[in-house]
Amino acid sequence: MRQLILAFGLLTAVAASAEDIAKDGDTLVVSQGTARVTLSDVDAYVHRVPREDRAGFMNKPERIETMLRSLLLDKQLADEARKLNLDKDPIAQKQMALAVDTALARVRMEKYRESLKTPDFAEQANEDYLANKTKYQIPRRVDVKHILIDTKSRTAEQAEAIAKETAEKLARDPAQFDALVEALSDDQSKKDNHGLIENASSESFVAPFAEASAKLQKVGEISPVVRTPFGFHIIKLMKAEPAQQLAYEKVRASIVSRLEAEWLEGQIRGKLDGLRNEKMDPQPDVLATLRARYGAPKPGALKLPAADDAANAQ
Incomplete structure (x- = not known):
């Protein structure tokens, strides 16, 4: 090998x-x-x-x-x-014929894809950028500190009670936050980061934590108690950087590429749907024998959908 x-x-x-x-x-x-x-x-x-x-x-x-x-x-x-002489077996010959059909179908679709002439999407890409500018931004970034009261060594009710009591203390005296991080937080990383979580609203973090972090607007603002799979958190905004709009030239190529891919997918889907939706002419008497042919029970007649029904179902 x-x-x-x-x-x-x-x-x-x-x-x-x-x-x-x-x-x-x-x-x-x-x-x-x-x-x-x-x-x-x-x-x-x-x-x-x-x-x-x-x-x-x-x-x-x-x-x-x-x-x-x-x-x-x-x-x-x-x-x-x-x-x-197994290649002479009638079933084997039919299986080989089906394999040929599958291979030819794949080749046909590859050739069809190659034959498509992609339109120029430059103008549409610019329109997409202007209409959806928020899609083309570096998201707002927030750095926070948090206090975690976990549920590993206590019940959820106990953890929530501690978190709410801590939130009440902070409402009276927000300056206690750092001290309470060191005294109460169960986050094991606090010995290195003292509760600091950078870019806390990103997808790297569980949704409730990221969403609560994103809602904080002013530096020093403290969140209500937030529950996540890790326990109960109290979050304080330490730093916020506003979203930054990307220049069109920096995203133009990716927009064009996406529009081309969507167009190509639509053409392929249209080609296949056109073939699928052609009228079928099933033979009811033969269809009725298929279950019994392979030993399956026959609970009812087998019926293929008409082409119009299939189209309406999509």
């Missing part, structure tokens, strides 16, 4: 200077027993991966080895099947 990984590391190193090899689909990549895997086999396998993901897929020797071992195993088993 290790030799195979190292071998592919060497192949990767010379590939850029040996492009002629990549053009030769019959070039042998690896063999095992009766099985031979060629570059065209690898191409066929990798083309099942979306185009934009192929480079990343092939960037790990371990993944390449897994692919090759899978191909080799399939080929060896297929050779055994042919020697046993």
Whole structure:
């Protein structure tokens, strides 16, 4: 196994200077027993991966080895099947035909995707930016300190009672906050940060804590008691930086990319929906035999939806 990984590391190193090899689909990549895997086999396998993901897929020797071992195993088993004339079995032939249909369907959609001419979204991207400026901001940042009364060593009722009593003390004398952090907070990180939580309204923190932190407006403001899965918190705003609007030029490329992806997805969905919604002509008598054909009970008649019904359900 290790030799195979190292071998592919060497192949990767010379590939850029040996492009002629990549053009030769019959070039042998690896063999095992009766099985031979060629570059065209690898191409066929990798083309099942979306185009934009192929480079990343092939960037790990371990993944390449897994692919090759899978191909080799399939080929060896297929050779055994042919020697046993299993490829002549009617069901096997139908399964192979279905596999061909699946492969051709994938290729057809890939070619359809390649045939699409993406519109110019420059003007629409600018309109999107102007209409949704808040989407293109560096969010407001707040740094807070907090007192945590946890529920590890006490009931929720006990923890809440302590938190409410502490909040009442702070309402009378907010200057006690730092002292109460050191005296009461169960946050183990307080020995290093003294209760300070930076960028506390970000998604890095549980929602109740982040939301309560975001609501604080003035430095020194103290929140009501806030419950999270960790216990009960009292939060004090230490620093706030307002949201910063990003210039259009900094986000233009990402907006265009998103609009292009949405348009492409819509075209693909429209193509597939058009095929799905074509009128079906099921054969009721044959449909009625399917359950019994495979030994399933027959609770009722099997009915496929009409094309119009399927369209309305979407």
